[in-house]
Amino acid sequence: MGIVNPGPLDLMLFYKMERDFYDRLVRELGQVRESIELVMAMWLWFESLGHHDFIRHVAAYQDDVILRFIAEGEACLDRLMRNRDSRRSEELPFTSSLMAEPIDLRFFEYHRDIAFDGVRHFLENVCRIIFDDAPMERVARDSSHPDHRRVLSSGLHVRRLSAEACTEEEVEAMSDMAPATPPSSRSALNPMARPWSPETDHTPEEQRSMFITFSKGYPISREDISDFFKTRYGPCVETVMIEKAPASNQPLYGRLVFTSIAMIAVVLNGQQTAKFRIKGKHLWARMYLPRRN
Incomplete structure (x- = not known):
């Protein structure tokens, strides 16, 4: 990222694709925010292990396939928390399809400590920051904040902040300034990557x-x-x-x-x-x- 101690806005811009996908899962597919934050944290941990663009690949599928990825993700987290369902298969066919080597639920027993620490790290240091719009909304309404115009131009706050609630200056700033991260299907992790599709x-x-x-x-x-x-x-x-x-x-x-x-x-x-x-x-x-x- 080129930033030693990135602030919330920097993280949100860097993980814009992940934020957009999170929005889709919660608003369109009706997923529970807390559960999806955990699943996304695990998927980010997968990417940190070398399974690059895991989330971008999942997001390229249709809704019914995405829901199967989520179901497997929740099963992985259950096993990580020692909640074992004897009726469930150990196999993770969807998750494994995006891995360099197939994994199953036993992976989260054999590597519980490493997996737990990895998921917790991304949950606390990434997901709970980038999926929380409240700080950006406060900055967008505070014209004296040093990031005020940068937040307005980013478009990150617009999910809950309506044009009616903005001042004339804010509306003008949002319309005149180019977005810091232009809409794209490519991942923020590699801005030169081509959009992925099956x-x-x-x-x-x-x-x-x-x-x-x-x-x-x-x-x-x-x-x-x-x-x-x-x-x-x-x-x-x-x-x-x-x-x-x-x-x-x-x-x-x-x-x-x-x-x-x-x-x-x-x-x-x-x-x-x-x-x-x-x-x-x-x-x-x-x-x-x-x-x-």
């Missing part, structure tokens, strides 16, 4: 693939497979490969390549194998494990 995932093809099999005698065409998954999940399919069987036989397996590695977690939905019915024929999908020489 369609631009550059993960190796093998890691974005699923092994698919058919019932004997009931093969499914590439087109039908592609159309089925695109209809169900959106534009997520890069290509479909089918076994080249001898002329006298029908193919029994193939490989489905997605545009994003995260789609594998969505398709499996916490299971080892997913089963689908496409035009009356069954298709099974599981993780693709490439052969090693």
Whole structure:
């Protein structure tokens, strides 16, 4: 950041994307503020461990997928607080899809002290500052404060501070001065980064693939497979490969390549194998494990 002791405004500007996403979770998805602060603190801790842009990647998904990420985040925090639910699977398919290496709930038992300290650090030193608009609202109303015009130009206070409550000078300042952080889908952590979306995932093809099999005698065409998954999940399919069987036989397996590695977690939905019915024929999908020489 280039600031030794950043103030609240500096932190808010730096974490603008995270603030906007937090707003979406609370205002549009109806999430509880206190719970989301904890989940966001954990995700920021993930990023500090090297899982870069974790939050930006989660924010790129549709609401139903984001809610699954949140559910896994809350399960991680429960395990961290020693609240164990024996009915819940240990797997974290959505969270793992954005990690360099898969993790499960046992991670938060084996590394409880480190994880607890890390989450607490980001909760107290980042989340409880950047998600609290009250200080910025007070500065916006105090024309004698040294950060008054800087806050007005940032746009950070506008969630609760209406134009009617502003002085004529404040309204003019807000309209004339360019925002300190222009609206963007890119992360404040890397202002040169291109906006991320599942369609631009550059993960190796093998890691974005699923092994698919058919019932004997009931093969499914590439087109039908592609159309089925695109209809169900959106534009997520890069290509479909089918076994080249001898002329006298029908193919029994193939490989489905997605545009994003995260789609594998969505398709499996916490299971080892997913089963689908496409035009009356069954298709099974599981993780693709490439052969090693």
